[in-house]
Amino acid sequence: MTASASSFTERPLPRWKRAVLKVGSSLVAAPGGGLTPRYALALAQFVSSSRQAGREVVIVSSGAVAAGRAIVPGALESGAVMAARQALAALGQAQLIGLWQRFFERPVAQVLLTHDDLRNRRRYLNARATLLELLRLDAIPVVNENDTVSVDELKLGDNDNLAAFVAALVDADLLLIASDVPGLYTANPRDDPSARPVDEVAEVGESILAMAGGAGSVIGTGGMATKLQAAAKAAGAGIQTVLFDGTDADALRLMAHGAMRGTLVRASLSRTAARKHWLRHAPSAPGAVLVDAGAARALSEKGASLLPGGVVEVEGDFARGDIVDVRAAEGAGARPVARGIVQYSARDIRRIARRHSREIQALLGYTYDDAVVHRDDLVVL
Structure with missing residues (x-):
């Protein structure tokens, strides 16, 4: 590349407490x-320093197929290409998690998702x-697409958009690509x-x-277009996105100190x-949860969660996540x-x-949350 990261203006990084860091295949x-x-x-050092500063980071990492290719060289040249890529992803996922675990003293957790997991309310x-x-x-959660079953997503190679979905899923303040x-x-x-470098985009x-343009490297199958699409999705959820050079150690040091270049x-x-x-404008499910006067005041005046003790009656039939x-x-x-997403x-x-709330486990045999509707999933009308 003829242009360099130094062409971008150094400026403050938006304030954040929780971020999703998407790492492209070319970086691993x-x-x-x-x-x-x-x-x-x-x-990983950036993630560690962020954790030490009291911030939380979820990693969305590509690279499973590349890891599997080293285990079974030539697999993509034999048999069905899609089946071979799925097999390589299955073989390489353990190596990918092992790579990240070697950098952290705290445990690394593997989380495999598909876009269907993010569209289905219960999942x-x-x-x-x-x-x-x-x-x-x-x-440290390390998220990747479940490539062994996500045929369409694997063909697109689109972990950028998955990262945007994950950022909304965990209520992140910032998406770092x-x-x-x-x-x-x-x-x-x-x-x-x-x-010329574009320091800031108000709207995609x-x-x-x-x-x-198209794909940025021979290793990854995404490109700047998918990164901008992901940024647009994140923006729709109120999340800002930073596109930066993960090969630039100085850029990472800047980010660790509250500045950015990208x-x-x-x-x-x-x-x-x-x-x-x-929440205010999305269609609601048929039915309603009826609450007593104390719960109604707590919701409208104190920003409280709706606990089971305040529920008087339930109308209609609806599922968890409606x-x-x-x-x-x-x-x-x-x-x-109010209206909100029910946990039950x-x-x-x-x-x-x-x-x-402490009786939920005994009554149902399981518990998802202490609240019927958590305050983060509720809007007062």
Whole structure:
């Protein structure tokens, strides 16, 4: 590349407490197959220093296919190409997790997801609960697509968009996309010496997408276009995105000290405002949860979660993960006081209504959360 990361302006990194770091294949794959710590080590050091500063990081890492290629050389040249890539992903996933584990004293957890996991409400909530619990346990979640079953996603090689979904899943403040390019340019700097760096993008529109070319390396199958698509998805969830050069140790040192060098893609709304806007306007499931006066006041005035003890009655039938209206029980046809994502089905809520949260396990045989609707998943109307 003719342009360098130093062409981008050094400026403050947006403030954050939780981030998703997407690491491209080119940063972990060795030439000819296998994995290398050459760039991964500096990325891991950034994660460690962030953790020491009280911040949380979820890693979304590519590289399983490259790792598998070293175990079975020539696999892609024999048999069905898609089946071979799936087999290589299965073989290489353990090596990929092993690479990351060697850099951390704290445990590394493997989390394999498909886009279907993020579209299905119940699986979405299960994945969210697992990732948040791993962060609470001070583990380093390393997420990858479940390539052995994600035929379409594997063909696209699109961990950039998966990272955007994960950022929304865990309520991240920031999405960090590391690759082997310094950021977005007005044209492909490999082909156009007049290409200029783009320090900041207010909105990912057609003119911005037109600046993106194809895949950036022979190892990865994504490119700047998929990174911008991911940034647009993150922006819609109120999450800002930084595109930066993961091969540049100075860029990583800057980020560890609250500065950045690369392209910042802004979000039009804050993360909280975007989520509340979605909850307010998304279609709700048939039925409602009716609450007593104390619970209604706690929701509307104190920003509390809805606990089972405040539930009086349940109307209709809905599943865990549905958006449901919450109404005060007093008065016929009362307008909803709130709406939110329920952690339990209508049937389960009827069983735990008016009971203490600590009784959920005994009553149901399992527990997803102490709350029927957590305050992070609730908007007051």
